[in-house]
Amino acid sequence: MSNKENPRVGFVSLGCPKALVDSERILTQLKLEGYDLVNRYDDADVVVVNTCGFIDAAKQESLDAIGEAINENGKVIVTGCMGADAEAIREVHPQVLSVSGPEQYEQVVEAVHEWVPPKTEHDPFVDLVPPQGVKLTPRHYAYLKISEGCNHSCSFCIIPSMRGKLVSRPVGEVLKEAEGLARAGVKELLVVSQDTGAYGLDTRYKLDMWDGRPVKTRLREMAEAMGKLGIWVRLHYLYPYPHIDDLIPLMAEGLILPYLDIPFQHASPRVLKLMKRPASSDNILQRIADWRAQCPSITIRSTFIVGFPGETEEDFQELLDFLEEAQLDRVGCFQYSPVEGAPANDLGLEEVPDEIKQQRWERLMELQQQISEARQLDKIGQTIEVIIDEVGDDGACGRSKADSPDIDGNVYLEGATQLQPGDIVKAVVIDADAYDLWGELTESDD
Numbered sequence: 001m002s003n004k005e006n007p008r009v010g011f012v013s014l015g016c017p018k019a020l021v022d023s024e025r026i027l028t029q030l031k032l033e034g035y036d037l038v039n040r041y042d043d044a045d046v047v048v049v050n051t052c053g054f055i056d057a058a059k060q061e062s063l064d065a066i067g068e069a070i071n072e073n074g075k076v077i078v079t080g081c082m083g084a085d086a087e088a089i090r091e092v093h094p095q096v097l098s099v100s101g102p103e104q105y106e107q108v109v110e111a112v113h114e115w116v117p118p119k120t121e122h123d124p125f126v127d128l129v130p131p132q133g134v135k136l137t138p139r140h141y142a143y144l145k146i147s148e149g150c151n152h153s154c155s156f157c158i159i160p161s162m163r164g165k166l167v168s169r170p171v172g173e174v175l176k177e178a179e180g181l182a183r184a185g186v187k188e189l190l191v192v193s194q195d196t197g198a199y200g201l202d203t204r205y206k207l208d209m210w211d212g213r214p215v216k217t218r219l220r221e222m223a224e225a226m227g228k229l230g231i232w233v234r235l236h237y238l239y240p241y242p243h244i245d246d247l248i249p250l251m252a253e254g255l256i257l258p259y260l261d262i263p264f265q266h267a268s269p270r271v272l273k274l275m276k277r278p279a280s281s282d283n284i285l286q287r288i289a290d291w292r293a294q295c296p297s298i299t300i301r302s303t304f305i306v307g308f309p310g311e312t313e314e315d316f317q318e319l320l321d322f323l324e325e326a327q328l329d330r331v332g333c334f335q336y337s338p339v340e341g342a343p344a345n346d347l348g349l350e351e352v353p354d355e356i357k358q359q360r361w362e363r364l365m366e367l368q369q370q371i372s373e374a375r376q377l378d379k380i381g382q383t384i385e386v387i388i389d390e391v392g393d394d395g396a397c398g399r400s401k402a403d404s405p406d407i408d409g410n411v412y413l414e415g416a417t418q419l420q421p422g423d424i425v426k427a428v429v430i431d432a433d434a435y436d437l438w439g440e441l442t443e444s445d446d
Protein backbone atom coordinates (compact mmCIF):
# COMPACT_ATOMS: atom_id res chain seq x y z
CA MET A 1 0.00 0.00 0.00
CA SER A 2 1.27 3.47 -0.90
CA ASN A 3 2.20 5.83 1.94
CA LYS A 4 2.43 9.52 1.00
CA GLU A 5 5.73 9.89 2.87
CA ASN A 6 7.46 7.02 1.17
CA PRO A 7 9.73 7.91 -1.74
CA ARG A 8 8.01 6.98 -4.98
CA VAL A 9 9.47 5.36 -8.08
CA GLY A 10 7.89 5.06 -11.52
CA PHE A 11 9.02 2.12 -13.61
CA VAL A 12 8.81 1.53 -17.35
CA SER A 13 9.85 -1.95 -18.44
CA LEU A 14 10.41 -2.60 -22.15
CA GLY A 15 11.64 -5.67 -23.95
CA CYS A 16 11.72 -9.38 -23.51
CA PRO A 17 10.95 -11.67 -20.56
CA LYS A 18 14.64 -11.57 -19.64
CA ALA A 19 14.47 -7.81 -19.17
CA LEU A 20 11.31 -8.29 -17.14
CA VAL A 21 13.26 -10.44 -14.71
CA ASP A 22 15.82 -7.63 -14.34
CA SER A 23 12.97 -5.21 -13.61
CA GLU A 24 11.56 -7.54 -10.99
CA ARG A 25 14.88 -7.80 -9.21
CA ILE A 26 15.30 -4.02 -9.10
CA LEU A 27 11.74 -3.52 -7.92
CA THR A 28 12.13 -6.21 -5.26
CA GLN A 29 15.12 -4.38 -3.85
CA LEU A 30 13.58 -0.91 -3.94
CA LYS A 31 10.39 -2.15 -2.36
CA LEU A 32 12.38 -3.80 0.41
CA GLU A 33 13.98 -0.44 1.09
CA GLY A 34 10.61 1.26 1.47
CA TYR A 35 10.06 2.83 -1.94
CA ASP A 36 6.55 2.85 -3.33
CA LEU A 37 5.96 1.90 -6.92
CA VAL A 38 3.60 4.32 -8.66
CA ASN A 39 1.87 4.15 -12.04
CA ARG A 40 1.80 7.84 -12.97
CA TYR A 41 4.75 9.99 -13.98
CA ASP A 42 3.21 12.84 -11.93
CA ASP A 43 3.31 10.83 -8.73
CA ALA A 44 6.88 9.59 -9.08
CA ASP A 45 9.95 11.20 -7.49
CA VAL A 46 12.08 9.48 -10.09
CA VAL A 47 11.41 7.23 -13.10
CA VAL A 48 13.47 4.18 -14.07
CA VAL A 49 13.30 3.08 -17.71
CA ASN A 50 14.48 -0.48 -18.39
CA THR A 51 15.31 -0.47 -22.10
CA CYS A 52 15.56 -3.02 -24.88
CA GLY A 53 18.17 -2.80 -27.62
CA PHE A 54 17.67 -6.07 -29.45
CA ILE A 55 16.63 -4.63 -32.82
CA ASP A 56 16.58 -1.12 -34.20
CA ALA A 57 12.82 -0.76 -33.68
CA ALA A 58 13.25 -1.66 -30.00
CA LYS A 59 16.04 0.91 -29.64
CA GLN A 60 13.77 3.60 -31.05
CA GLU A 61 10.98 2.52 -28.70
CA SER A 62 13.43 2.79 -25.80
CA LEU A 63 14.56 6.28 -26.82
CA ASP A 64 10.92 7.35 -27.16
CA ALA A 65 10.07 5.97 -23.72
CA ILE A 66 13.02 7.85 -22.19
CA GLY A 67 11.90 11.07 -23.95
CA GLU A 68 8.37 10.67 -22.67
CA ALA A 69 9.56 10.10 -19.09
CA ILE A 70 11.80 13.20 -19.30
CA ASN A 71 8.93 15.35 -20.57
CA GLU A 72 6.46 14.06 -18.03
CA ASN A 73 8.66 13.79 -14.99
CA GLY A 74 12.16 15.12 -15.62
CA LYS A 75 14.14 12.75 -13.36
CA VAL A 76 15.00 9.67 -15.37
CA ILE A 77 17.36 6.75 -14.72
CA VAL A 78 18.04 4.43 -17.65
CA THR A 79 19.07 0.78 -17.47
CA GLY A 80 18.82 -2.44 -19.51
CA CYS A 81 20.14 -3.67 -22.84
CA MET A 82 20.32 -0.33 -24.55
CA GLY A 83 22.11 1.08 -21.52
CA ALA A 84 25.17 -0.87 -22.74
CA ASP A 85 25.52 1.96 -25.27
CA ALA A 86 25.33 4.97 -22.93
CA GLU A 87 26.64 7.36 -25.55
CA ALA A 88 23.77 6.65 -27.96
CA ILE A 89 21.32 7.50 -25.19
CA ARG A 90 23.10 10.62 -23.94
CA GLU A 91 23.41 11.90 -27.48
CA VAL A 92 19.60 12.05 -27.80
CA HIS A 93 18.75 12.66 -24.13
CA PRO A 94 21.66 14.42 -22.36
CA GLN A 95 19.47 15.12 -19.31
CA VAL A 96 19.21 11.48 -18.11
CA LEU A 97 20.53 11.11 -14.55
CA SER A 98 22.27 7.78 -14.90
CA VAL A 99 22.74 5.04 -17.49
CA SER A 100 23.58 1.42 -16.70
CA GLY A 101 23.53 -1.78 -18.73
CA PRO A 102 21.64 -5.07 -18.35
CA GLU A 103 21.78 -6.85 -14.98
CA GLN A 104 23.40 -3.85 -13.27
CA TYR A 105 20.90 -3.82 -10.45
CA GLU A 106 23.25 -2.23 -7.93
CA GLN A 107 23.94 0.78 -10.15
CA VAL A 108 20.24 1.35 -10.69
CA VAL A 109 19.47 1.11 -7.00
CA GLU A 110 22.43 3.39 -6.15
CA ALA A 111 21.25 5.97 -8.68
CA VAL A 112 17.77 5.90 -7.17
CA HIS A 113 19.32 6.40 -3.69
CA GLU A 114 21.34 9.34 -4.96
CA TRP A 115 18.38 11.22 -6.46
CA VAL A 116 15.67 10.13 -4.06
CA PRO A 117 17.16 8.88 -0.77
CA PRO A 118 15.37 6.03 0.99
CA LYS A 119 13.42 6.74 4.17
CA THR A 120 15.90 6.05 6.95
CA GLU A 121 13.28 4.76 9.34
CA HIS A 122 12.17 2.10 6.89
CA ASP A 123 11.60 -1.14 8.72
CA PRO A 124 11.42 -4.19 6.51
CA PHE A 125 9.45 -6.04 9.18
CA VAL A 126 6.76 -3.41 9.24
CA ASP A 127 6.67 -2.57 5.54
CA LEU A 128 5.72 -6.03 4.53
CA VAL A 129 7.06 -7.24 1.20
CA PRO A 130 5.98 -10.61 -0.12
CA PRO A 131 8.97 -12.95 -0.10
CA GLN A 132 8.90 -13.37 -3.88
CA GLY A 133 9.26 -9.62 -4.38
CA VAL A 134 7.18 -7.28 -6.46
CA LYS A 135 6.05 -8.98 -9.60
CA LEU A 136 5.23 -7.40 -12.92
CA THR A 137 3.77 -10.66 -14.17
CA PRO A 138 0.51 -11.99 -12.69
CA ARG A 139 1.09 -13.60 -9.32
CA HIS A 140 0.67 -17.18 -10.48
CA TYR A 141 3.57 -17.34 -12.89
CA ALA A 142 7.06 -15.93 -12.82
CA TYR A 143 10.10 -15.71 -15.02
CA LEU A 144 13.28 -17.02 -13.51
CA LYS A 145 16.56 -16.09 -15.14
CA ILE A 146 19.29 -18.69 -14.65
CA SER A 147 22.19 -17.19 -16.59
CA GLU A 148 23.30 -14.15 -18.50
CA GLY A 149 25.15 -13.87 -21.82
CA CYS A 150 25.96 -16.39 -24.52
CA ASN A 151 29.08 -18.20 -25.79
CA HIS A 152 27.79 -18.65 -29.36
CA SER A 153 28.33 -16.29 -32.24
CA CYS A 154 25.28 -16.64 -34.46
CA SER A 155 25.98 -14.18 -37.25
CA PHE A 156 22.57 -12.42 -37.06
CA CYS A 157 22.74 -11.78 -33.32
CA ILE A 158 24.31 -8.99 -31.27
CA ILE A 159 23.49 -10.43 -27.88
CA PRO A 160 26.99 -11.85 -27.22
CA SER A 161 28.53 -8.43 -27.87
CA MET A 162 25.88 -6.69 -25.77
CA ARG A 163 25.54 -9.11 -22.88
CA GLY A 164 28.93 -10.82 -22.92
CA LYS A 165 29.90 -14.43 -22.38
CA LEU A 166 27.79 -16.94 -20.49
CA VAL A 167 27.65 -16.42 -16.72
CA SER A 168 25.48 -18.95 -14.86
CA ARG A 169 23.95 -18.35 -11.47
CA PRO A 170 24.83 -21.02 -8.89
CA VAL A 171 22.18 -23.73 -8.90
CA GLY A 172 21.62 -23.45 -5.14
CA GLU A 173 20.69 -19.78 -5.54
CA VAL A 174 18.40 -20.50 -8.51
CA LEU A 175 16.60 -23.31 -6.67
CA LYS A 176 16.21 -21.20 -3.55
CA GLU A 177 14.57 -18.49 -5.61
CA ALA A 178 12.35 -21.07 -7.32
CA GLU A 179 11.34 -22.49 -3.96
CA GLY A 180 10.57 -19.00 -2.62
CA LEU A 181 8.40 -18.25 -5.63
CA ALA A 182 6.54 -21.57 -5.25
CA ARG A 183 5.98 -20.85 -1.57
CA ALA A 184 4.65 -17.41 -2.46
CA GLY A 185 1.96 -18.91 -4.67
CA VAL A 186 3.62 -19.09 -8.08
CA LYS A 187 2.20 -22.09 -9.98
CA GLU A 188 4.30 -21.89 -13.11
CA LEU A 189 7.97 -21.03 -13.50
CA LEU A 190 9.26 -19.89 -16.86
CA VAL A 191 12.97 -20.53 -16.95
CA VAL A 192 14.71 -18.07 -19.24
CA SER A 193 18.20 -17.05 -20.30
CA GLN A 194 19.91 -16.34 -23.61
CA ASP A 195 21.05 -19.95 -23.84
CA THR A 196 19.27 -22.13 -21.30
CA GLY A 197 20.82 -25.35 -22.62
CA ALA A 198 24.33 -24.12 -21.82
CA TYR A 199 23.50 -23.55 -18.16
CA GLY A 200 26.52 -24.26 -15.95
CA LEU A 201 29.03 -24.75 -18.77
CA ASP A 202 31.00 -21.68 -17.66
CA THR A 203 31.26 -23.04 -14.10
CA ARG A 204 32.20 -26.51 -15.35
CA TYR A 205 28.95 -27.71 -13.82
CA LYS A 206 30.13 -26.75 -10.38
CA LEU A 207 28.65 -28.58 -7.41
CA ASP A 208 26.48 -26.45 -5.17
CA MET A 209 24.26 -27.24 -2.20
CA TRP A 210 20.50 -27.19 -2.13
CA ASP A 211 18.15 -28.66 0.45
CA GLY A 212 21.12 -30.20 2.28
CA ARG A 213 22.46 -32.12 -0.68
CA PRO A 214 24.91 -31.49 -3.51
CA VAL A 215 23.48 -30.56 -6.93
CA LYS A 216 25.43 -29.85 -10.10
CA THR A 217 25.01 -26.47 -11.79
CA ARG A 218 23.69 -28.17 -14.93
CA LEU A 219 20.38 -27.99 -16.80
CA ARG A 220 19.17 -31.55 -16.25
CA GLU A 221 19.92 -31.54 -12.54
CA MET A 222 18.41 -28.07 -12.10
CA ALA A 223 15.27 -29.02 -14.02
CA GLU A 224 14.87 -32.24 -12.07
CA ALA A 225 15.17 -30.46 -8.70
CA MET A 226 12.84 -27.67 -9.82
CA GLY A 227 10.32 -30.22 -11.05
CA LYS A 228 10.12 -31.65 -7.53
CA LEU A 229 8.68 -28.36 -6.23
CA GLY A 230 5.28 -29.52 -7.50
CA ILE A 231 4.65 -26.58 -9.88
CA TRP A 232 4.75 -26.26 -13.66
CA VAL A 233 8.29 -25.72 -14.93
CA ARG A 234 8.64 -24.50 -18.51
CA LEU A 235 12.06 -24.15 -20.12
CA HIS A 236 12.63 -21.52 -22.78
CA TYR A 237 15.35 -20.93 -25.41
CA LEU A 238 17.10 -24.26 -25.76
CA TYR A 239 19.86 -24.27 -28.36
CA PRO A 240 19.74 -27.66 -30.14
CA TYR A 241 22.62 -29.25 -28.20
CA PRO A 242 22.74 -33.07 -28.11
CA HIS A 243 22.24 -33.07 -24.33
CA ILE A 244 18.79 -31.49 -24.72
CA ASP A 245 17.74 -35.11 -25.35
CA ASP A 246 18.39 -35.77 -21.63
CA LEU A 247 15.46 -33.52 -20.72
CA ILE A 248 12.89 -35.65 -22.54
CA PRO A 249 12.68 -38.34 -19.82
CA LEU A 250 11.96 -35.59 -17.27
CA MET A 251 9.11 -34.41 -19.51
CA ALA A 252 7.82 -37.95 -19.98
CA GLU A 253 7.81 -38.45 -16.20
CA GLY A 254 5.87 -35.20 -15.73
CA LEU A 255 8.58 -33.49 -13.68
CA ILE A 256 8.82 -30.57 -16.10
CA LEU A 257 6.30 -29.51 -18.74
CA PRO A 258 6.52 -31.44 -22.02
CA TYR A 259 7.35 -28.25 -23.88
CA LEU A 260 10.49 -27.80 -25.92
CA ASP A 261 11.24 -24.27 -27.09
CA ILE A 262 14.11 -24.85 -29.47
CA PRO A 263 14.89 -22.22 -32.11
CA PHE A 264 16.19 -23.98 -35.24
CA GLN A 265 16.33 -20.72 -37.27
CA HIS A 266 16.60 -22.55 -40.62
CA ALA A 267 16.80 -25.99 -42.20
CA SER A 268 19.13 -25.47 -45.15
CA PRO A 269 22.65 -26.57 -44.11
CA ARG A 270 24.09 -23.80 -46.30
CA VAL A 271 22.09 -21.05 -44.57
CA LEU A 272 22.69 -22.57 -41.14
CA LYS A 273 26.41 -22.46 -41.85
CA LEU A 274 26.18 -18.80 -42.86
CA MET A 275 24.24 -18.17 -39.67
CA LYS A 276 26.95 -20.02 -37.75
CA ARG A 277 24.32 -22.37 -36.36
CA PRO A 278 24.73 -26.11 -35.80
CA ALA A 279 22.81 -29.08 -37.07
CA SER A 280 21.81 -30.87 -40.16
CA SER A 281 18.08 -31.12 -40.67
CA ASP A 282 18.16 -34.95 -41.14
CA ASN A 283 19.62 -35.31 -37.71
CA ILE A 284 17.04 -32.92 -36.26
CA LEU A 285 14.16 -34.80 -37.91
CA GLN A 286 15.40 -38.05 -36.38
CA ARG A 287 15.72 -36.40 -32.98
CA ILE A 288 12.21 -34.97 -33.21
CA ALA A 289 10.89 -38.47 -33.98
CA ASP A 290 12.80 -39.85 -30.98
CA TRP A 291 11.51 -37.09 -28.67
CA ARG A 292 7.93 -37.81 -29.73
CA ALA A 293 8.40 -41.56 -29.29
CA GLN A 294 9.68 -41.02 -25.74
CA CYS A 295 7.16 -38.34 -24.79
CA PRO A 296 4.07 -38.40 -27.04
CA SER A 297 2.50 -35.35 -25.37
CA ILE A 298 5.50 -33.12 -26.14
CA THR A 299 4.88 -29.69 -27.72
CA ILE A 300 7.73 -28.49 -29.92
CA ARG A 301 8.02 -24.77 -30.48
CA SER A 302 10.60 -23.21 -32.75
CA THR A 303 11.49 -19.98 -34.51
CA PHE A 304 12.88 -19.38 -37.98
CA ILE A 305 14.39 -16.51 -39.95
CA VAL A 306 13.49 -16.06 -43.62
CA GLY A 307 15.32 -13.81 -46.05
CA PHE A 308 18.76 -14.22 -44.48
CA PRO A 309 21.40 -12.73 -46.85
CA GLY A 310 22.18 -15.23 -49.58
CA GLU A 311 19.08 -17.39 -48.96
CA THR A 312 17.99 -18.82 -52.33
CA GLU A 313 14.58 -20.13 -53.36
CA GLU A 314 16.09 -23.60 -53.07
CA ASP A 315 17.21 -22.96 -49.48
CA PHE A 316 13.78 -21.65 -48.62
CA GLN A 317 12.09 -24.66 -50.23
CA GLU A 318 14.30 -26.86 -48.06
CA LEU A 319 12.94 -25.03 -45.02
CA LEU A 320 9.34 -25.60 -46.15
CA ASP A 321 10.09 -29.30 -46.77
CA PHE A 322 11.55 -29.53 -43.29
CA LEU A 323 8.45 -27.96 -41.73
CA GLU A 324 6.21 -30.31 -43.68
CA GLU A 325 8.18 -33.27 -42.37
CA ALA A 326 8.78 -32.04 -38.82
CA GLN A 327 5.12 -31.14 -38.11
CA LEU A 328 6.12 -28.74 -35.34
CA ASP A 329 3.36 -27.58 -33.02
CA ARG A 330 4.24 -23.90 -32.77
CA VAL A 331 6.37 -21.78 -35.07
CA GLY A 332 7.41 -18.16 -34.94
CA CYS A 333 8.95 -16.62 -38.06
CA PHE A 334 10.91 -13.41 -38.53
CA GLN A 335 11.96 -11.68 -41.70
CA TYR A 336 15.69 -11.01 -41.49
CA SER A 337 16.58 -7.43 -40.75
CA PRO A 338 20.20 -6.34 -40.52
CA VAL A 339 20.83 -5.31 -36.92
CA GLU A 340 23.63 -2.80 -36.54
CA GLY A 341 26.76 -4.56 -35.32
CA ALA A 342 25.66 -8.08 -36.35
CA PRO A 343 28.48 -10.08 -38.03
CA ALA A 344 26.09 -11.12 -40.86
CA ASN A 345 26.31 -7.56 -42.23
CA ASP A 346 29.97 -8.14 -43.07
CA LEU A 347 29.55 -11.45 -44.89
CA GLY A 348 29.30 -9.67 -48.23
CA LEU A 349 26.24 -11.70 -49.19
CA GLU A 350 23.47 -10.58 -51.44
CA GLU A 351 20.50 -9.11 -49.57
CA VAL A 352 17.13 -10.71 -50.18
CA PRO A 353 14.73 -8.02 -51.48
CA ASP A 354 11.99 -6.98 -49.04
CA GLU A 355 9.13 -8.19 -51.22
CA ILE A 356 10.70 -11.67 -51.48
CA LYS A 357 11.19 -11.74 -47.70
CA GLN A 358 7.53 -10.86 -47.26
CA GLN A 359 6.42 -13.52 -49.77
CA ARG A 360 8.55 -16.19 -48.10
CA TRP A 361 7.24 -15.20 -44.69
CA GLU A 362 3.66 -15.51 -45.94
CA ARG A 363 4.32 -18.87 -47.60
CA LEU A 364 5.91 -20.22 -44.45
CA MET A 365 3.16 -18.95 -42.18
CA GLU A 366 0.45 -20.34 -44.44
CA LEU A 367 2.01 -23.79 -44.42
CA GLN A 368 2.63 -23.75 -40.69
CA GLN A 369 -0.87 -22.54 -39.96
CA GLN A 370 -2.26 -25.63 -41.67
CA ILE A 371 0.12 -27.86 -39.70
CA SER A 372 -0.64 -26.17 -36.36
CA GLU A 373 -4.36 -26.27 -37.02
CA ALA A 374 -4.34 -29.97 -37.81
CA ARG A 375 -2.35 -30.67 -34.63
CA GLN A 376 -4.73 -28.52 -32.60
CA LEU A 377 -7.84 -30.21 -34.07
CA ASP A 378 -6.40 -33.57 -32.98
CA LYS A 379 -6.81 -32.37 -29.39
CA ILE A 380 -10.61 -32.21 -29.61
CA GLY A 381 -12.05 -34.75 -27.19
CA GLN A 382 -8.88 -34.92 -25.06
CA THR A 383 -8.86 -33.99 -21.39
CA ILE A 384 -6.18 -31.42 -20.64
CA GLU A 385 -4.99 -29.42 -17.66
CA VAL A 386 -5.50 -25.66 -17.85
CA ILE A 387 -3.87 -22.96 -15.73
CA ILE A 388 -6.25 -20.03 -15.38
CA ASP A 389 -4.88 -16.56 -16.21
CA GLU A 390 -8.02 -14.40 -16.18
CA VAL A 391 -11.64 -14.68 -15.19
CA GLY A 392 -14.31 -12.37 -16.61
CA ASP A 393 -18.10 -12.14 -16.76
CA ASP A 394 -18.37 -14.71 -19.56
CA GLY A 395 -15.89 -17.29 -18.38
CA ALA A 396 -12.23 -18.03 -17.82
CA CYS A 397 -9.20 -17.84 -20.04
CA GLY A 398 -6.14 -19.95 -19.38
CA ARG A 399 -3.42 -21.97 -21.01
CA SER A 400 -2.62 -25.64 -21.47
CA LYS A 401 0.80 -27.17 -20.89
CA ALA A 402 1.44 -26.49 -24.58
CA ASP A 403 1.01 -22.72 -24.20
CA SER A 404 3.52 -20.28 -22.78
CA PRO A 405 2.13 -16.86 -21.78
CA ASP A 406 2.03 -14.20 -24.51
CA ILE A 407 3.71 -16.29 -27.21
CA ASP A 408 1.36 -19.27 -27.60
CA GLY A 409 -2.40 -19.75 -27.56
CA ASN A 410 -5.14 -19.67 -24.94
CA VAL A 411 -7.78 -22.05 -23.70
CA TYR A 412 -11.24 -20.51 -23.31
CA LEU A 413 -13.67 -21.98 -20.79
CA GLU A 414 -17.04 -20.35 -21.36
CA GLY A 415 -19.16 -19.92 -18.25
CA ALA A 416 -16.40 -20.95 -15.84
CA THR A 417 -16.74 -17.73 -13.82
CA GLN A 418 -16.25 -19.47 -10.47
CA LEU A 419 -12.51 -20.00 -11.14
CA GLN A 420 -9.61 -17.86 -9.90
CA PRO A 421 -6.37 -16.89 -11.67
CA GLY A 422 -3.77 -19.51 -10.79
CA ASP A 423 -6.27 -22.40 -10.51
CA ILE A 424 -5.23 -25.50 -12.41
CA VAL A 425 -8.28 -27.37 -13.68
CA LYS A 426 -9.11 -30.21 -16.05
CA ALA A 427 -11.12 -29.57 -19.20
CA VAL A 428 -12.28 -31.49 -22.25
CA VAL A 429 -11.36 -29.80 -25.53
CA ILE A 430 -14.49 -29.09 -27.59
CA ASP A 431 -13.13 -26.84 -30.34
CA ALA A 432 -9.84 -25.58 -31.74
CA ASP A 433 -8.21 -23.32 -34.29
CA ALA A 434 -4.55 -22.95 -35.27
CA TYR A 435 -3.73 -21.13 -32.02
CA ASP A 436 -6.45 -21.47 -29.38
CA LEU A 437 -8.60 -24.14 -27.79
CA TRP A 438 -12.09 -24.05 -26.33
CA GLY A 439 -12.95 -26.39 -23.51
CA GLU A 440 -15.49 -27.45 -20.92
CA LEU A 441 -14.60 -28.21 -17.33
CA THR A 442 -14.73 -31.88 -16.45
CA GLU A 443 -17.25 -32.72 -13.77
CA SER A 444 -14.73 -32.82 -10.93
CA ASP A 445 -13.86 -29.17 -11.59
CA ASP A 446 -17.42 -27.87 -11.95
Ligand code: SF4
Pocket (backbone or CB within 6 Å): 150, 151, 152, 153, 154, 157, 158, 159, 160, 194, 195, 239
Ligand atom coordinates in the same frame (compact mmCIF):
# COMPACT_ATOMS: atom_id res chain seq x y z
S1 SF4 B 1 22.56 -18.68 -29.27
FE1 SF4 B 1 20.94 -17.09 -29.19
S2 SF4 B 1 21.81 -15.44 -27.92
FE2 SF4 B 1 23.50 -16.75 -28.51
S3 SF4 B 1 24.36 -15.80 -30.33
FE3 SF4 B 1 22.89 -17.34 -31.05
S4 SF4 B 1 20.93 -16.27 -31.27
FE4 SF4 B 1 22.30 -14.95 -30.05
